[in-house]
Amino acid sequence: xxxxxxxxxxxxxxxxxxxVPAPPASQxxxxxxxxxxxxxxxxxxxxxxxxxxxxxxxxxxxxxxxxLEAFLTQYPNSxxxxxxxxxxxxxxxxxxxxxxxxxxxxxxxxxxxxxxRALVLLAYNERAAQKWPDAKQHAxxxxxxxxxxxxxxxxxxxxxxxxxxxxxxxxxxxxxFSALQTKDYASAQKYLRPAVEADPNxxxxxxxxxxxxxxxxxxxxxxxLFFIARAANLVTDPKGKExxxxxxxxxxxxxxxSEQGWDDLLAQTKTTPVPAAGFTIAAYVPxxxxxxxxxxxxxxxxxxxxxxxxxxxxSEGSPEDQEKVWSSLKGKNLQMAEVQVITAxxxxxxxxxxxxxxxxxxxxxxxxxxGAIPARSLPKVGDKIxxxxxxxxxxxxxxxxxxxxxxxxxxxxxxxAKKPPVHRKPQ
Numbered sequence: 001x002x003x004x005x006x007x008x009x010x011x012x013x014x015x016x017x018x019x020v021p022a023p024p025a026s027q028x029x030x031x032x033x034x035x036x037x038x039x040x041x042x043x044x045x046x047x048x049x050x051x052x053x054x055x056x057x058x059x060x061x062x063x064x065x066x067x068l069e070a071f072l073t074q075y076p077n078s079x080x081x082x083x084x085x086x087x088x089x090x091x092x093x094x095x096x097x098x099x100x101x102x103x104x105x106x107x108x109x110x111x112x113x114x115x116x117r118a119l120v121l122l123a124y125n126e127r128a129a130q131k132w133p134d135a136k137q138h139a140x141x142x143x144x145x146x147x148x149x150x151x152x153x154x155x156x157x158x159x160x161x162x163x164x165x166x167x168x169x170x171x172x173x174x175x176x177f178s179a180l181q182t183k184d185y186a187s188a189q190k191y192l193r194p195a196v197e198a199d200p201n202x203x204x205x206x207x208x209x210x211x212x213x214x215x216x217x218x219x220x221x222x223x224x225l226f227f228i229a230r231a232a233n234l235v236t237d238p239k240g241k242e243x244x245x246x247x248x249x250x251x252x253x254x255x256x257x258s259e260q261g262w263d264d265l266l267a268q269t270k271t272t273p274v275p276a277a278g279f280t281i282a283a284y285v286p287x288x289x290x291x292x293x294x295x296x297x298x299x300x301x302x303x304x305x306x307x308x309x310x311x312x313x314x315s316e317g318s319p320e321d322q323e324k325v326w327s328s329l330k331g332k333n334l335q336m337a338e339v340q341v342i343t344a345x346x347x348x349x350x351x352x353x354x355x356x357x358x359x360x361x362x363x364x365x366x367x368x369x370x371g372a373i374p375a376r377s378l379p380k381v382g383d384k385i386x387x388x389x390x391x392x393x394x395x396x397x398x399x400x401x402x403x404x405x406x407x408x409x410x411x412x413x414x415x416x417a418k419k420p421p422v423h424r425k426p427q
Contacts, residue, residue: 043079135178200273346373366403
């Protein structure tokens with residue numbers, strides 16, 4: 001912000017340098033210029049001319065403010081009114097009186113709603129005061145006015161173009177940063193991208209631009225990851241750099257599926273300020289449930305799988321993989337632990353063995369008993385039980401395993417008991 005403020009004052013000072021109007025009875029001099037140029041202004045009343053020149057030529061800020069305020073009061077319809085207000089606004093800025101800066105800027109906009117210098121100072125001060133909607137509005141108006149701005153007398157085309165570019169960068173920065181604070185991510189990207197292109201080494205624009213891409217819904221990860229890596233290269237504070245690198249690395253792994261290529265991106269963005277045409281980062285595509293089931297059968301024997309893994313293969317796997325798992329389970333006596341009761345009847349329990357089904361209170365096991373369970377031993381809904389039973393059939397979707405020859409076990413279940421895993425499907 002300090003660097004931007006210095007730049008702002010330099011630009012405004014060069015554009016509003018207190019040019020003196022032509023004295024009474026002088027003839028305006030025509031000068032060819034490539035850029036649109038403001039016409040030469042002339043004060044015809046000698047007293048008015050002397051009052052203006054006397055105020056402008058003061059070197060002490062307090063004396064200049066006094067002289068300009070007196071001139072504007074005495075000559076409210078002067079041809080130099082807009083120029084006088086611009087000088088007054090800049091002098092109040094020089095004197096550090098922000099309240100008067102804002103007052104002068106608003107007075108200036110009443111005279112000319114497209115006065116770029118007034119819009120710049122209002123937008124900048126409102127950003128500093130965290131008045132985000134006002135700052136964005138004045139910055140947007142400033143960008144519109146900048147396109148119509150005429151070149152002051154005595155300023156070269158090259159200097160004028162440079163000054164307009166600096167003002168455009170500042171206005172885009174304010175508009176984009178303010179939009180980011182109100183979660184208007186599209187506008188933040190719209191304005192911060194040209195601000196970065198105008199000043200590629202300014203991390204105060206690069207980092208917010210990265211956030212505008214990464215925190216949008218949906219996120220624009222490719223551009224966001226490029227600029228977060230760029231910001232990591234630009235920030236100089238060690239703690240800040242560490243924090244940005246960690247954040248960028250985590251987002252990269254989440255998007256790409258691994259950290260492969262992250263170090264290359266950091267190296268690339270050290271010298272490359274914006275993504276080249278065609279720049280991309282491959283997105284990670286998670287395996288489908290069917291692919292997960294196929295991989296599971298390749299890496300685990302059925303007797304080594306959890307109940308949730310059985311469920312995954314039997315509901316999502318290929319017919320061959322389903323048969324491979326089911327043939328190892330059907331008719332075998334199985335023992336399971338910590339399974340939740342969904343419904344309870346003397347001869348049949350509906351149970352949930354996977355965490356997902358427990359959370360949804362949905363049964364994935366039907367356990368039948370050869371005889372009625374004594375009333376004193378009948379589990380209550382919500383209880384966690386250990387049991388044994390024999391799988392006889394299953395329904396793939398929604399998955400339910402039917403088991404017979406049920407028997408309740410004590411809490412000290414044998415070691416081979418199957419416990420429900422954290423998730424139904426491997427991540």
